[in-house]
Amino acid sequence: MSHWLPVLVHTPAHAALGPVLTYRSEHLLPAGTLVRVPLGNRETLGVVWDAATAEATGEFDPAKVRDIAGVLEGIPPLSRAWQQLLGFTAAYYQRSAGEVALAALPPQLRELNPEQMARRLKRKKVDAGAGGAVLAAPALTPEQATAIAQIDAHPGPYLLFGATGSGKTEVYLHCVHKLLAADPDAQALVMVPEINLTPQLEERFKARFAPLYGEQAVVSLHSGMTNPQRLKSWLSAHGGAARIVLGTRMAVFASLPKLRLIVVDEEHDPSYKSGEGARYSARDLAVYRGKLEGAKVILGSATPSLESWHHSRPAEEGGRYLRLHMPSRVGESSKLPLVRRVDMNHQPRRAIFSTPLIAAIKERVARGEQVMVFLNRRGYAPVLTCEDCGWKSECPHCSAFRVFHKIDRTLRCHHCGFTERVPRACPDCGNVDIAPFGRGTEQLEEHLAELLVDVRRHGSVTPENPDGEHVRIARIDADSTKLKGQLEEQLAAVHAGDVDVLVGTQMIAKGHDFRRITLVAAVNPDGALFSSDFRAPERLFSLLMQAAGRAGRDATLGAQSEVWLQTFQPEHGLYAALKKHDYPAFAAQQLKEREQANMPPFSAQALVRAEAKTQEAAQAFLNAARTFAQTEMAAWDGWAEALEQVFLYPAVPMAIQRVANIERAQMLIECPSRTTLQQFLTAWQSVLHATRSQPECKGLIRWAIDVDPLAI
Template structure:
């Protein structure tokens, strides 16, 4: 009878097994599904199950974590083959996935399957069992060989600040629920040595360490440091740059407890570690820890949650902590550990500001490439055989091509953005949708053959430096030059070997690299972020410039004091004045005062609802309907919904984008609204034909 309660399952029906699978987004199914099994497998067990017409990978889920009752047994389908050669995923892993799915408003199966190695989906239980047998045999042989001749490892003596930080870490290890520790250390102060000794401490107790880095290009050098310090220990990486087979092998070693130390990017926060004893988040302020597609999770925040849930210490390291972490340290929720001296007593670079407003402008309104005093500093370093770094956070030759006769510019036909001129490839490329065309011989609108580049990217900067610094060996490192396999490592090796005199690069060269020979850093054209609409733009700029300056003077024995030049049109701006003093505390206090007055994070909590459609009116109508649905909910009291607005790039690949900001004074109030509101949004989509997709972003980085 319609509306009748399903009959309670009997023994004849089989046993209900809840399984997390990746269900289609349009299905509206977000939780685990019920299957029929002849026995109840432990939560975390991997198995194959039918879904529609497909056979898919699933994870047995704890029924206590499932909100709904089992459906009518008549609707159950038979569970398939079980991966019984593999131990179940730890209960702590399932709890982490369950929390992340609820907090970031994603399906449990969607998130669980997204963070598993893709290669697992292709395997049957018998095939995985064979791989595991070979893997265990190979690992046993490798460990036996490593144990035969372990080299003596020389460890530097910790400084006073490092020793104090390590003592605080050891004290935290004895606590049932240790506070996260914010390791606030200036660039070159030896944060990595603290990580190494903390890892050594937990390894001695038979535990595993998880170390997160913001970007793939930082993984190899850190992996080498850990491997050198811990010979005979299994140190491995987890990131998207691995081949599918490598990623599966490393993931299996982590789950089996064979990996002692796992280093990785944001995805590694979900590494299944049965003996976890330490989590390190290096450069914790970095925006790369926030996933920007699919389940938009923050690996840093999940690391803190995981540490609390599993009772293990979490160490967040940065020279420029995020304002959220800084405020939590001020509130006493985090323990702050300061490293305020560079290793060896070396000085921080002297920051000098050059006012570009005093120089005459070139044709086209641009200032000169390098101010005379900055150019003199570069030449002096060259004469002394020292290296310099020039930081320009814009790749390509020029941001746009322009026709002076008719005003044509190289816009992207599919996006509300310019196509960037890449001279070496003779292409115009959109960095948003990837649309690429050859550079036209003449203006497409009026036929004028004199079309010229406007602005400057790293490719043009490299070209223009050559005549200014004759004889200098100029290298460039950005996403274009590091694209090929092994190119990043090769170019970094050239810098470390002293084969480059002047390194030109984007932000990828400013983070974490230990360039021992660089004594001068020059930052070009950083002003655009000062007046951006995104309230986090000044914070990101300050961190980026502090990190860039920190590449200079890392060798305390160098004879020449390190220096940083910033070419700016606004030298009196408070951000630059704090930068001159290396005063993160003053900058943070100023920014936090502004945010407190404006009711912005960390003093409020945000979510962004994004809508995409080929017609902007369809996206707007859907968002307005979503807002009306939210306001009708009783839990909407105290939650502010702002009118829909376009993001900075409002059209990408022919799709119009709008977003609506949701703000609440408390996190529980925002989560209560989202939990009731998000399930309604899929049904709302069905009533607005033409909506391409929608997404909710909890704790967005940019608005």
């Protein structure tokens, strides 16, 4: 007897097929079963979908229905909750359910046929070896104990608002321990924003839980792992052997059948928002998944996103999260760092470092303490220029400048990757005196070496070595950590005390527990103060607060830690709030401004981005779809009133309008009602598909909708 099975597959966008196709099977398979199915001339992975919620496949010719190619035996079906999560993600972020579901599964799982998977599952499994050890946990501070008691007493979600160094991670560890001890099957998901933060968190969780539940109880999931490693972790979580999954944003889709707790650390971080494919927010999906599966959700941050802060206002004012406050650092003498503002208007013109800052750095190094210098721009200089004719190192393929990298004498585009050797003279006028303009981390590293040439490392001057050792400066950014293991090696050197001054980008500003850093300096942070993006001040405050949090984490050093801000706008309100470590005041001011401007979280937004061979074609596509929405759609039944709430701005070029010879444009859509915006976007999809075939849109390559965009 044959059965018709609805199977979710990733169908090509141009094929005009729905993501759920019908296949024939000799056996009736439960929803969530992983199968191999033919699709066109190839074979692909599919998921047997819940027929009750499957998208309509329409009428079909039984003679043309194809048989499934095989079932991935030995892998339990994906849960109904997982299917609901994927269905919601696809609908909310306006993507195909097949695209979202298949992208959420490990790459190797998408490649292996049933025979290969059977061999993979037969491999000898490592004995978990749980030994019934006793948990050795540090004593909780009163603030930590209060936060945990509130988590126990309320359903959540929770916003754990804790100062850097206040012990938020210990709260996570304690909550996970209580959960696993109370329920032998329960699982926990702990998410971090970036891959480079995963190893240190994994080490800490394994040290705590491996003696209790075995080495296999804690697994990681992130794109930095090899495909076999990702599949192994996914299978362990899906089968229930892994009790704790640590991962980046992709881990929000991990199959955890007994999920009972979700932690989103540094919940404010923009890295939780995907920038390609289904542009989902892992933080927001974590909250939705917690509600769907009855799991508690903890969002933690020293500088929460304004959306989460707004949602954690008192319940009587409409708040949906419970705010837990931990304002104090762990340790009796662990005070928050003193923030100093240096007015660069009073420093020599083009000075990179102010005189008092250099003196402070020398003093710290002489005492054996570490210094961190933060500049969120890699390379030596952002542009190379000729003062005679005005030539600049523009990228021929992008509307951006190529960055000067002095170490390998190259001009490199950070958007398309185009790289050339630095010319000996100006390509336009032949002037040999071309010079860098602006500065990046390479230049800071070089300049600091010159300024600190007379300083010797603490304790290195001895009778046997009267000259002592020079100060050791290290740079950590995307350029210095390209090769596998370089980041771990450099971080280990900082932790071991082999580095005196650490220079880097935002890679070093987040999450790291550098025990001996007592001074953090931010060089030229002013750019974001006057950005056209309304979220720029929020990102800058968060980044500087996170960078400041690296200072003074070891109370035994005794010295008052400091944060130096070199700015041309010392009286700006953002820096005034930062000096007092007063995030609530900063958030209140920002939310007031956003409410007055009807910006998120007081309204909902979406961006439609188009890429084409010409800027005219990209904008013509967006404006044609906009015109149709404002005229034709208004005549549709029941849409006139709804469209009065939806405001579509005219199409404009993106900030970097050309990348790799592809022109890019965008159009912003705003609506006071999130529900109305979702209804509009769903109905508008057919308009967008039809518009791309119009003559004026010839040359359009692709378009995408970004719901709740973080960068405009």
